[in-house]
Amino acid sequence: MLGFLQARQAGLDDPLRLRRAESTRRVLSLELNHDRDVDRIHGNGVNSLDIEVIEGRYMLSGGADGVIVLYDLENYSGKPEYTCKAIGTVDRSSRHAHKFSVETVQWYPFDNGMFVSSSFDKTMRVWDSETLKPAEMFMFEETVYCHHMSPIARKHSLVADSRVRVWDVRRAAGSLFTLDQHNGDKSKASSEAVNTAHNGRVNGLCFTGDGLHLLTTGTDDRMRLWNSGNGENTLVNYGKVCNESRKGLKFTVSRGCSPEFVFVPCGRSVGVYALHTGEHVTTLRGHFNNADCCEFHADYQELYTGGKDCNILAWVPVPRAPASEVEPRGSNKAAADGQSSVNPAFADAWSSDED
Template identity: 75%
Template structure:
């Protein structure tokens, strides 16, 4: 680390190199922190969590009990041990609460004054954070598995919605109506995700084993369908047989730069794709346990070199090298299956939620100081008096007095 600091100070290294190195070290040292707790509010499993990108301070959670909770992650107590308190809750006593399981929650990307939730009660609600009342409610024909707002959109305010129907619904926040439908899947749409690089590019995953990539400005269908075997994309007939997995595809996640797309399926496989060409990069992650019939929320680190993938795997969270496929570690601490996890890029922390009703905080281990250096600085403080060095060490001072 001192080498990085010296090189940066001398102008020999890009300042980002030090930042990436320290971020990587922190991710590799993630442990369950006994000093950090998150208020236990949910009476049932936790399906989804989201941390807002404006301040990196507030976290949303949605549970199988229909309850939505907003947490404050900041520590203002000045103490090492603290609990992330629930700021507000849409509980069972609220008349606006979802009737059934909440499957996805997401902050509005540009303002913490609004967030969106979707549920198995066939609704998606746009909430005012101040009043905890829905400003808009969208009704659908089937259960809502997933929704997503683009994190970068400037030219549209669309929410992509995946439901039990094989069609992707596009809802406009400005008009409060459903304005477009994307057709092409043959089974329920389990996950939807906007690209963090191009605001009109959308990826969708379905129980029909397919992953499609769309440009929502086009009316002629999807750009391409991902093929795990990297077949000939020039043949239109191959589109019908292309599959991304051999089972239901229930997880999607773009890398932070939007260059790659990760998918998970019930075939116990995770695959990494080039998001521009749709090519399978053939990274082998081994067996990634996945029995979920609903959306699986996993996440990718940001600001590290190399990057890492965090995937719920039974009652643990598996950490993989993004481009190597190597299993780096397993984060164990939950008492039941983990359903969701979210990476905090500002502090390189990870939060995970599971069927045990707990949200756990995985925090980097503080770098242990060099004991010898600490002893030296404490006992051998050099003070220059009339050209002589006097050591502030009790034993040395005693000898000096004896002398």
């Protein structure tokens, strides 16, 4: 890190590299924060979370109880201990509320005055975040498990059984293409698995922050990374990604790191994977029941997770230890423990002779 600071001061390096290095360090040091609470509003499991990117201040949650909650994440107390307050709720008493479980909530990427929700009541609703009233409602013949808008707001992806279709909302002629896990190689596919993204139901999808890739998860315990431009499977091997959810699985991708990371609910924990290599980096544990959703806060490199225990947990980076507390690289203590004091994920990302 010292090398990055010196290079930036001398004008020899792009300041963006220092920012990415620090963002990566913060993500790799995430721990459950016991000083930060989130108002517990939901009477049943938390299915979906989303933080708007305009101010990075407001978070939505959707629950199995059909309730939608709007939170203010700002810390007004000036103290480490604080509670993220609910500032708006669409509860079951509202005539505008969904009748059944809310499966997905998502802010419109370019305007925090609007968000979209979808539910098991076979509807998708576009909401005014000021009045918490729907401005538009779409009815479907089948249950809506998931919807997702690209962060660059040009394409939508819709899920149907084991297939994923990519659409351009400006064209009504049909989908652009269907994702095929075998990339058109019929010799590797059975007759039932042609043009399928997974060998089971697809129950999760998420665009990367730049919109260039799409991640999907399925009940076949697999996660796949796709080129969103041409629909090709990049063949990144994440290994077995335990998928116990029989509804939608809401996972998230970091932004501003090098490399980028994927956070995936796995039972009561959240698995962290390197996006482009598939390496399993670490596991975050804290929920008392299955975790169903997670959302990355890019402004502070923080993570929020929700689960069937009705809790929303905050995971924040651990502050750097004072220089006097840092063990020397060649210390006998580290050697005696047989462990390195440096996470191997750091070395590949931004090692330096001057560190």
